[in-house]
Amino acid sequence: MWKFNEDFSFVRQGIQFILLSMIFLIVIGLGGDKFYGIFGENNYVAIHLMMEILIIVVTMAISIQTWLISPYILSNRVLYVGALFLTFSLIEIAHALSYKGMPFFITESTPYAATWFYMLGRLLLSIGFLAIYFVKEKKIKLIYRWLIYSLPIVIVISCVVIIYAPTPILPPLIIEGEGPTVLKNTLQYIAVAFFLVIMVLLLKNFNKAPKIVFLLLGSSIYLIMSDFLFTIYQDVYDIKNFIGHIFELSAFYLLFRAIYFSSIEKPFQQLIDTQGHLEKSREKMHYMAYHNEATNLPNERFLMELLKSNLYISKSQKAILAIGIERISTIKASLGSTYADQMIKLIAQRLKNVLPEEYPLTMPREDYFVVFIDEVNNIHQLTQLSQQLQLVMEESFQIQHFSLNSQLNIGIALFPTDSYREEELVRFALYAMHEAHKTPTRIQFYESSMSSRMTERLLLENDLHDALANQELFLEYQPQLDLQTGQVKSVEALVRWKHPKKGWISPGVFIPIAEESGLIIPIGQWVLETACKQVKRWEGAGLPPIKVAVNLSLGQLFQQNLVGMIHNVLEKTQLEPQYLQLEITESMTINIDHMTTILHQLKALGITIAVDDFGTGYSSLSYLKDFPIDCLKIDRSFVQKIQSSSTDKALVDTILSVAKHLQLKVVAEGIEEIEQLSYLITSNCDTVQGFLFSKPIHPNILQENYQTLHENAKSILDSITAIKE
Known part of the structure; x- marks a missing residue:
């Protein structure tokens, strides 16, 4: 779209030409007769000659300009325009030399020859412009310049031969004392019609090159106005004839401006703009090279x-x-x-x-x-x-x-x-x-000392990227004992890493690395899918239904497709949702709105939700009434000090009391001694897990020793009963 502000200069010039035209037209309309012969009858030949010289200079300049730029553009249209104006310029020279009152030129100067040279030039110009408009633009060889520019010589010689034939071939266009004939006016209006067609075609292409079209339209209007004045003037002394030449000269000036702009000024301005854009691009590239893209801070x-x-x-x-x-x-x-x-x-x-x-x-x-x-x-x-x-x-x-x-x-x-x-x-x-x-x-x-530790950590992170693909990660399962039935009804899945060179890597070492590097997302999905598959394998091996508890990391909770991913895993493994429990930590509950939405969506799948390491976080307990939680897990740090710390004992009692009033299940972790288990049984804890019953074990070992686990658990529970009795 044309931007008015960018091209205001040529619009302003157009307004100036319009105002000048209105002044001339007002002069004609109000006092044409008063200005008849105003310059003196003896001076009109000289005045006409000066006007023609200016027109010849402008049109010849257009022709020379197109000749000079053609080696760089090599466009057939450009050469045709140059040849057209060369033809017109030569015909205009013949018109000026044959004008009545000029010295001898081939024959005595008469209105017959001068008028026909003028009319042929005007028709040639209008028809030539229209023909060039419909010519398909293409590149041509440089040698064709000479051929195309030789055509004007042929055309002008032909015109001279016809006009100066011994016996007049063409009828006169001017009758002295009467003015233009009907034929002249008709030919003049034909030229006007051609220019009107050209104007319509130009208007259709206004948006493509607004400034060039604007100048060409102005030129066409001036030529039409000059044609009109040349049809109504009485004789050469009429002011209309002089103003007609002014309009004609103005038209060719605008044509010169249009061609100059399209061939020289516009390319030059584009070059300047390109250099400006290049400079800005260099500055931008330099800025980007030294600044962070996201924050614009130095890099x-x-x-x-x-x-x-x-x-x-x-x-x-x-x-x-x-x-x-x-x-x-x-x-x-x-x-x-x-x-x-x-x-x-x-x-x-x-x-x-x-x-x-x-x-x-x-x-x-x-x-x-x-x-x-x-x-x-x-x-x-x-x-x-x-x-x-x-x-x-x-x-x-x-x-x-x-x-x-x-x-x-x-x-x-x-x-x-x-x-x-x-x-x-x-x-x-x-x-x-x-x-x-x-x-x-x-x-x-x-x-x-940090250098060696950091180097080790970086190497470990690099190895962790390949651990999944190399099947170095695997799961162990720690049985959870239901104290009401004495049965192992659930297990907790725990990820392990056996490095091919460094051996066993503690979860406390590689899990933080996975969380910081973002690897916890693929690892977490693998853990979930592997655990669900294992439960189905145990079921296929004849074991009673077992619920598996899987930890969720903070990164997984903010994973956009978490709910969909878990749903797909359940469908893929064919595990009933009630046999999957997801464990979150208190530190994850700080974003109440997001967590509430996610947990309700997970509950809608039919799975259960547990809060792991309950009591060690810093969140408000108010989330217990907002979140759809099924279970609280008492952290091992509280359980291990039940006998030695009254504070920890009070905390365990409080957790059990809160869970009872909120109708939540409680799992106590880290049970290693009979006394700890005895206290939890007395306090009506629901489920326990710990080394007292079993450490985390390989799934095959759990399957093979499932009955032995129950026998050991029954033995421990019986010993507590015997002590109490």
Whole structure:
């Protein structure tokens, strides 16, 4: 679409031409007779000659211009236009030389020859333009320039031969003392008709090249106006004849402007615009090369150049703060990049609000920030700043319908204490950042021992990516004893990893790695599907129905297709939903709205929901009335101190009391001693699990020793009964 503001200059010129035209027309309408012969009758030949010279100059300039640009454009249309104007220019020369009052040109100057040269030029121009419009544009060879430009010579010579034939072939167009004949006016109106057709065709293509079409339309209008005036003037001294020549000259000027714009000005402007866009693209590429796309913060390249130019200016103590965003990989894996990027932007804004301007905040990677402090007065300064940064994370991040929480793990490396090299300094700060989550404050200064531990962790994470495909992961199942029946009616599925070189890897080591890297999503789905398949295998082997409990990670709970995935697993394994129990932790319940929706959808499938490690989290107990929970699991840390700690004993009693009033089942974990079991039986606990009955075991061993498990359990329960009696 044509933008008026961008082309206002030529619109303004058009308005000026229109105003000038109106002035001339007003002169004609109000006082045409008063201006008859105003320039003096003896001067009209000279005036006519000057007007014709200007027209010849403009039309010849158009012809020469197209000739010069044709080697670079090689368009048949461009060459035809140039040849057309060369023809017109030569005919116009013949018209000027043959005008009455001019010196001898072939014969005595007469209105007959001059008028016919003029009319042939005008008809040739209108018909030529219309013909060129319908010619299909194509590239031609350079040699055709000479052939096409030789045609005007042939045409002009033919016109001269016809007009100056010894016996006149053509009828006269002007009768002295009377003015134009009917034939002249008819031919003039035919030329006008052709120009009207051209105008209609131009209007249809206005949006394609508005400025060029605008100029061509203006030129056509002026030519039509000149034709009209040339049909009504009385003789050469009439002001209408002079103004007609003014309009004709203006028309050719606009034509010259149109061709100049299309062939020179527009390409040149496009070149300037292209250079401008290229410069902007270079600036944008430079900006992108040094800034993070999601946050527009300086990236790793910027950070390294900043350190190289500022780290060694003085020997004063400097620091690198690596700020890790906890669970961002899990959020990205479960909710997608959009949510993760929005959360990172919000975190970045909060951090920038806290950091002084002289401490640049950069983002080398998508899950952590780096701050460079070029002058450290004391260590307390760094600790205090880190605590201020952590405070901004206390308020939840509201992203669409999710209320997301995270924490910052901050690692600090000092220059020159820890390293003199910028790459090492950043790497050591990252090592400290990864170790920070193990400390209560989540703030950790770099220590030399961290390098080996971090290297080991990175290698382990890399191996974990292949653990599923290489079948290094497997499940063990810990039986859960129903204290009312003395039967094993349920088990808890626990994932294990046997590394091909390092042997057994503790879940406490690889599960946090899986959560931070986002691998917990595929691993969690594999655990769920494997556990459901195993229950069906036990059923096929003749064992009574067994319920399996599977832990859900936080990343899985924010997985967009969690409910659909679990539904598909149940259908695929043909397991009845009541034999699957999903376990969540209290720390997951902080997002009440999201959790309520998800848990109700899971309950609608027919599965049961348990809260694992109950009492160790920090959530409000109000979620117990909002969530569709079936079971509470008492953490082993409470159970193991029942005999020695009155506080833990009171907590266990409280949990059992809450569960009883809310009609929830209770599972006690970590039962290792007879006394612990005895107390739980007395307190009416529903189910227990622990080494007293069985450690987690391979599914085949559980199947083979199912009866033995019951016999051992009965023996233990009988011994407690005997003691009480």
